[in-house]
Amino acid sequence: MSFDWGVFAYNTLIVILLILVATGAVPVLAGAMSFVAIPFHAVKNHYHKAAPYLPRVSIVVPAWNEGAVIGESIDRLMGLEYPPESLRVYVVDDASTDNTPDVVLAKAAQYPGQVFHIRRDKGGEGKAHTLNAGIRVILEDDWMQALLIMDADVIYLPNSLRKMTRHLADPKVGAVSAYIREGSADKNYLTRFIGFEYVLSQPAARRAQNVLGAQACLAGGAQLHTRENLMALGGQIDTSSLAEDTITTFETQLRGREVVFEPLAVVLAEEPGLISALWKQRLRWARGNVSVTARYKKIWFRPSKVHHLGGWAFGIVWFSLWLLPVAMVTSSIGLVGLLLLHSQLAAVVFRALWISAAVTFVFTLALAAQLDRKLSSNAWREVITFPGIISMIVMLTAFFPHLTEIDIPSLFGVHLNDTGLFDLTLSIYIWIPFSMVGALIAREVETTRVGRFVAPLIIYLVGYGSLLCAITFDSYIKEIRHAEAKWDKTEKTGRVVV
Amino acid sequence: MSSPQGQAPAHSDDQGPVDPRHPDAAFIQRELDRDIRHEWVLVPKAILALAVVAVLVVIRQLFFV
Numbered sequence: 348m349s350f351d352w353g354v355f356a357y358n359t360l361i362v363i364l365l366i367l368v369a370t371g372a373v374p375v376l377a378g379a380m381s382f383v384a385i386p387f388h389a390v391k392n393h394y395h396k397a398a399p400y401l402p403r404v405s406i407v408v409p410a411w412n413e414g415a416v417i418g419e420s421i422d423r424l425m426g427l428e429y430p431p432e433s434l435r436v437y438v439v440d441d442a443s444t445d446n447t448p449d450v451v452l453a454k455a456a457q458y459p460g461q462v463f464h465i466r467r468d469k470g471g472e473g474k475a476h477t478l479n480a481g482i483r484v485i486l487e488d489d490w491m492q493a494l495l496i497m498d499a500d501v502i503y504l505p506n507s508l509r510k511m512t513r514h515l516a517d518p519k520v521g522a523v524s525a526y527i528r529e530g531s532a533d534k535n536y537l538t539r540f541i542g543f544e545y546v547l548s549q550p551a552a553r554r555a556q557n558v559l560g561a562q563a564c565l566a567g568g569a570q571l572h573t574r575e576n577l578m579a580l581g582g583q584i585d586t587s588s589l590a591e592d593t594i595t596t597f598e599t600q601l602r603g604r605e606v607v608f609e610p611l612a613v614v615l616a617e618e619p620g621l622i623s624a625l626w627k628q629r630l631r632w633a634r635g636n637v638s639v640t641a642r643y644k645k646i647w648f649r650p651s652k653v654h655h656l657g658g659w660a661f662g663i664v665w666f667s668l669w670l671l672p673v674a675m676v677t678s679s680i681g682l683v684g685l686l687l688l689h690s691q692l693a694a695v696v697f698r699a700l701w702i703s704a705a706v707t708f709v710f711t712l713a714l715a716a717q718l719d720r721k722l723s724s725n726a727w728r729e730v731i732t733f734p735g736i737i738s739m740i741v742m743l744t745a746f747f748p749h750l751t752e753i754d755i756p757s758l759f760g761v762h763l764n765d766t767g768l769f770d771l772t773l774s775i776y777i778w779i780p781f782s783m784v785g786a787l788i789a790r791e792v793e794t795t796r797v798g799r800f801v802a803p804l805i806i807y808l809v810g811y812g813s814l815l816c817a818i819t820f821d822s823y824i825k826e827i828r829h830a831e832a833k834w835d836k837t838e839k840t841g842r843v844v845v
Numbered sequence: 846m847s848s849p850q851g852q853a854p855a856h857s858d859d860q861g862p863v864d865p866r867h868p869d870a871a872f873i874q875r876e877l878d879r880d881i882r883h884e885w886v887l888v889p890k891a892i893l894a895l896a897v898v899a900v901l902v903v904i905r906q907l908f909f910v
Contacts, residue, residue: 386891394881399873428865506876509868513877554887611880706898713894746901747909 361692364684368696371678371779372703377667379707380660382714384555391558393514393607400516402492403433404508404571407481409474410438413499414446420499421454421462428505429512435490437463438499439481442470474567475584475591486582494577496584498568502530502615502843510612511571521576521604522596523612524562525569526550528722530615530843536803537625539726540811541618543733547711550718553608556664560655562606563665565599567592569614576604588642589832590635597643600654610718617843622790622802626818633822634832636669672820675779682776686769697776701745708734708742728807735782735810741775785809786817 406424410417417438424436436458438451451464467480478496485491493515495508503525511523526549529542549566556562570592572580579602585594599606619625640647647666649657667674678700685693716723716730723730732739744751752771756763763771789805792798806814825832863872 383891386887389884389887392881392884394877394884397877399870399877401868401873428868430867505865509873510876510880513873611883706901709901710894710898713897714891717890717893746905749909 357688361685361689364681364688365696367677367681368685368700369678370674370681371700373663374667374671374674375700375704375707377663378711379703381552381555381664382707382711384558385551385714387558388554392554393517393520393557393605396517396519397513398516400512401430401433401509402512402515402573403490404429404435404493404495404512405485405491406434406436406495406497407478407485408436408438408497408499409441409477409481410443410447410451410499411441411470411477412443412445412447414443414450416500417447418450418454420502421451421458423502425458425461426505427503427508429508431461435461435463435485437465437481437485439465439467439477441467441477473586473589473591475586478591479583479586482577482583486577489574492574494572494574496567496570496572497614498616500617500843501527501568503569504613504615507569507612507614508571511569511609514607514609515571515573517605519605520607521573521579521599521602522565523571523607523609524553524565525571525612525614526608526610527566527568527614527616528719529618531617531620532843533620534725535620536729536806537622538618538620539729540733540806541625542722543715543726543729544811544815545618546719546722547715549608550610551711551715554610556661557608559658559660559664561600561658561661562596562608563661564593565596565606566614568616569612570595572599576602579604588635588638589631590639593635593639594642597639597646597656600656601646603653615843622786622793622806622814625814626790626821629815629818630822630825631832633819634825637822637826640665640669669819672783672816672823675783675816679777679780683773686772686776690769690772693776694772697772698745698748701742705742705746729811732807733811735813736808737778738782738810738813741778744775779813782809782813783817783820786814789814790817 408417408420413420421436421438425431425434427434438447438454440447440451448464448466451462455462455464463484465481465484467477470477482494485494493512495511497503507525511525514520514523527545528549529538529545531538534542553562572595576599580595580598585591585598588594596606619628643656646654646657648659648662650659651657655661682693682697682700685696712730712733734742740751752763752768785805786809789802789809792805793802795801863869868876
């Protein structure tokens with residue numbers, strides 16, 4: 348019997364295409380795993396090791412041209428439900444050119460011995476440099492027992508610091524983070540999307556990370572460190588990367604200290620209302636994550652007795668997010684290849700993949716919407732359309748195949764022939780990579796005369812997730828080109844209200 | 846649990862009004878106990894989310910398979 352090389356090549360190609368399609372299932376399964384872990388936070392949480400504890404807290408606030416908001420921020424900090432004699436606020440003025448120094452000095456006079464102004468004459472080096480200038484002053488004496496790193500414009504709800512410090516009663520804890528909640532007064536479609544994204548990524552996903560035992564990132568605007576942890580980190584924040592928050596989080600855990608997310612400590616923050624501003628912010632984050640992934644290449648998927656960062660679950664979640672755009676493209680390539688070679692198999696695989704995605708999406712959105720009911724009810728349009736209207740139609744096609752391919756077209760008197768059905772199927776299979784192009788178009792049209800209406804429409808159609816994937820994809824390109832990685836401060840205008 | 850650093854807040858069993866700027870240990874412990882109980886609502890919320898998925902699957906099985 349002779350060996351049929353043609354059949355062998357065909358079968359090999361089919362297997363390769365199936366593997367490509369399967370890459371799209373990894374982020375779906377990782378998302379499902381994370382969200383299934385959330386209810387286990389009822390039993391596996393850090394509350395059982397927490398206790399009443401009110402350490403002396405130094406708050407370091409980096410500020411550049413924050414004159415419009417810094418005064419009120421200081422007043423709110425001094426009004427926290429926390430013993431005022433155990434609070435000190437250090438505002439590090441990063442060479443501001445507005446009235447920031449005057450405002451802070453006036454507050455220092457109003458709260459003597461509690462509010463301090465630290466002036467940097469050379470600014471613009473990045474948040475980590477600014478923080479370090481304050482930390483150096485704070486560490487000159489031994490008053491500080493815990494250090495709170497925050498942003499100038501965020502608002503801590505009155506009980507938030509108290510809810511964070513109780514976890515530090517456990518000496519194994521090195522740092523605690525809080526729930527950064529989108530709090531702009533003048534919300535638009537984008538801030539509502541961001542608000543719901545923060546629900547998904549914080550009270551949802553970070554609860555799951557509490558359960559898994561490893562936190563990916565302390566929120567930049569709300570991270571509370573013990574003095575011991577800060578000293579173990581060298582008494583300063585890493586300045587070599589754009590992802591200083593993530594590096595601090597990893598280094599804390601690599602030294603055997605726990606990082607805890609406190610979902611009930613709420614901090615309100617202002618987030619970008621324009622795609623261009625969001626793009627700038629997230630590009631910085633995404634490029635920072637590239638450097639984090641490379642820097643810690645020896646920990647991934649290598650379980651350790653000291654920390655859980657090397658666990659398989661954490662690794663899969665981390666890489667699923669980081670490589671999501673790649674998975675979207677490879678999965679589509681696999682589906683199109685199968686469609687051309689073996690259309691029946693393609694249909695089966697497509698249904699399996701997208702039904703899994705639909706089930707995961709519905710479960711995650713339904714659960715997350717309940718975790719912050721007020722925010723979700725105000726952003727119900729963005730909750731429903733979070734995956735994008737077109738992606739929802741694709742999911743419907745997978746879940747209810749006759750509905751979109753036969754029933755709905757027949758309502759309009761359309762009966763698809765084989766060619767029409769093939770074209771429709773092909774469009775559905777390649778939609779996901781093209782949704783990222785749609786997000787890019789939304790960014791480009793945003794500044795045009797029609798952008799105010801067209802940009803939101805495009806984002807509702809292609810999905811907010813596709814926008815984030817497009818930004819991550821851009822970060823790949825910037826990294827490959829070795830584009831300059833510079834600190835771009837996200838502009839804040841004091842829009843946050845309680 | 847003993848505090849590793851600094852001072853734990855003064856302990857009091859008094860359930861009367863508490864100065865929010867100087868919460869005592871009993872007040873903070875009650876708040877902690879409340880938050881521990883609060884986390885149990887995650888279970889019915891997850892079950893409800895699962896029920897939404899189940900409804901979709903049932904509709905598919907009944908009408909579209």
